[in-house]
Amino acid sequence: MTEITAPTTLSTLWDEVRLQERPPLPLVRHAQVVAWLQRLQQTAPDLFRVEEVGRSVEERAIHHVEVGQGPRHVLFWSQMHGDEPTATTALFELFEYLRRYRQEARVEQVLAALTLHVVPLLNPDGAERFQRFNAQGIDINRDALMLQTPEGRTLKALRDRLQPSLGFNLHNQDWRTAVGRTGKPASISLLAPAFDEARSDNPGRLLCKKVCAVIRDALDPLVPGQLGRYSDAFEPRAFGDNMGLWGTPSVLIETGPWPGRQTEAPLLRLNFVALVSALEALSNGRAELASLERYDSIPLNDSKGLLHVIVKGAHVFGEAGEAFVADIGVAASPVVRAREGILRARVVGMIAELGDLRVFGAIETVDAQGLTAVPLPPGDVKEGDIVPLPARRECEVGVGQLAKLMLLRPEEPPGAWRVERILRVDYASS
Numbered sequence: 001m002t003e004i005t006a007p008t009t010l011s012t013l014w015d016e017v018r019l020q021e022r023p024p025l026p027l028v029r030h031a032q033v034v035a036w037l038q039r040l041q042q043t044a045p046d047l048f049r050v051e052e053v054g055r056s057v058e059e060r061a062i063h064h065v066e067v068g069q070g071p072r073h074v075l076f077w078s079q080m081h082g083d084e085p086t087a088t089t090a091l092f093e094l095f096e097y098l099r100r101y102r103q104e105a106r107v108e109q110v111l112a113a114l115t116l117h118v119v120p121l122l123n124p125d126g127a128e129r130f131q132r133f134n135a136q137g138i139d140i141n142r143d144a145l146m147l148q149t150p151e152g153r154t155l156k157a158l159r160d161r162l163q164p165s166l167g168f169n170l171h172n173q174d175w176r177t178a179v180g181r182t183g184k185p186a187s188i189s190l191l192a193p194a195f196d197e198a199r200s201d202n203p204g205r206l207l208c209k210k211v212c213a214v215i216r217d218a219l220d221p222l223v224p225g226q227l228g229r230y231s232d233a234f235e236p237r238a239f240g241d242n243m244g245l246w247g248t249p250s251v252l253i254e255t256g257p258w259p260g261r262q263t264e265a266p267l268l269r270l271n272f273v274a275l276v277s278a279l280e281a282l283s284n285g286r287a288e289l290a291s292l293e294r295y296d297s298i299p300l301n302d303s304k305g306l307l308h309v310i311v312k313g314a315h316v317f318g319e320a321g322e323a324f325v326a327d328i329g330v331a332a333s334p335v336v337r338a339r340e341g342i343l344r345a346r347v348v349g350m351i352a353e354l355g356d357l358r359v360f361g362a363i364e365t366v367d368a369q370g371l372t373a374v375p376l377p378p379g380d381v382k383e384g385d386i387v388p389l390p391a392r393r394e395c396e397v398g399v400g401q402l403a404k405l406m407l408l409r410p411e412e413p414p415g416a417w418r419v420e421r422i423l424r425v426d427y428a429s430s
Helices: 007-017 031-044 087-098 105-113 124-129 148-161 203-219 239-246 264-284 292-296
Strands: 048-055 061-067 072-078 114-119 166-171 187-191 227-229 250-255 306-316 326-340 344-356 361-367 371-374 385-386 404-411 415-425 427-428
Touching: 007 087, 007 203, 007 264, 031 061, 031 072, 031 087, 031 124, 048 148, 061 087, 061 148, 072 087, 072 148, 072 264, 072 371, 072 385, 087 105, 087 166, 087 227, 087 264, 105 114, 105 264, 114 148, 114 264, 148 239, 166 203, 187 203, 187 264, 203 250, 203 292, 239 250, 239 404, 250 264, 264 361, 306 344
Parallel strands: 072 114, 072 166, 166 250, 187 227, 306 361, 306 371
Antiparallel strands: 048 061, 061 114, 187 250, 306 326, 326 344, 344 427, 371 404, 385 415, 404 415
16 A cells, blocks of 8 residues: 655645745635636646636636546535635645646556546635625525525535535634644644534544544644644534535635744645645545544634734723733734735734733733833834823723734833834735
8 A cells, every 4th residue: 555645745845836926825816716727728738627617696707627537536625715715725736736746656646546626716706805705795605505606506516416425625714713722823623524413423424534634644743733623513504514415525624823924835835735645545545544533632623712912911001990910912814905906915913802811822922011001103113212101092902903002111210111012913914
């Protein structure tokens, strides 16, 4: 039986196949996907078969890419939420890997054992707006039963036509998601979704659990402690859950937060390693031999357990009353803004928690003992400046404010304050 390629080897291979001309991660839109599809057809028309399988509400084409000749059919769908684009790029990097290394034994085996069917962008209208919902305002992933969205109908019709034995449902998750109570970011979360309220197991769901175990074993050496398990509560309206009922059990992969400002490359690398490892295991039979315990022991997610920054023990002024000592918790998320007619991606922080935050984890912790936190005023203020304390109403810090703060230390003479640190969570996404 062929061995699975080592995670470190796949991690290195990603550097060779990564897309160089990709947009900032939250901006994977329809025109970019169409351009990537055209390149597939130009560079390897004998390998990739591309067809239009449907249209969105606003008449954007929804595409299906087929690659491989194997008897086991596997369906992938990405970006059914328009603001969850990481896996869309990762899928095209997977395509580049299959194209570039098609003559090597490990890729030949995948292409001979499997036929892959990929919908890289299911919700192009949502992607255009960088929003979760489609142009009707419906969450496609809650439309598996009613099928009121053309995008949902397209996915259901493709599944019914192909009858794939396995699916991969690819998403992004909230940047506040932590791995259990560890305080570490859940950079990747996995799930073998339930197909009934009792969360029963059948051969298909057991296989999905084993595929998740394969992915865990591949990613653990690269990001120890940063893999979580998504809740398996049955959601009767969701596609992943209903795919299992229809005969296509699925693996859910959720891409989450990454420590530091450079988030795109590490998360794409993890997606690539996860997908290639899973496909190799499915093609060589090792998926069926994987340990169920390795799935069951993945820590459950804590959906609100992580903050981007915690400012510990600052003196804070609220809307009323005297200053008090509190921790300030900043949550960050990607946003898209229009500037001079051009959409730009940014990471923006908001104050999400205030008070005793000892139960939360954080990507960065700032010790503010003895310092007073106040909103950053307009103008040219920099660290080291001596400033007066702002007027009382301009000192208020509260949940919902932008994370633009300065930390002040009292100086002599009384009334003078030194700007010890400026904290501003607002930077270009990369």
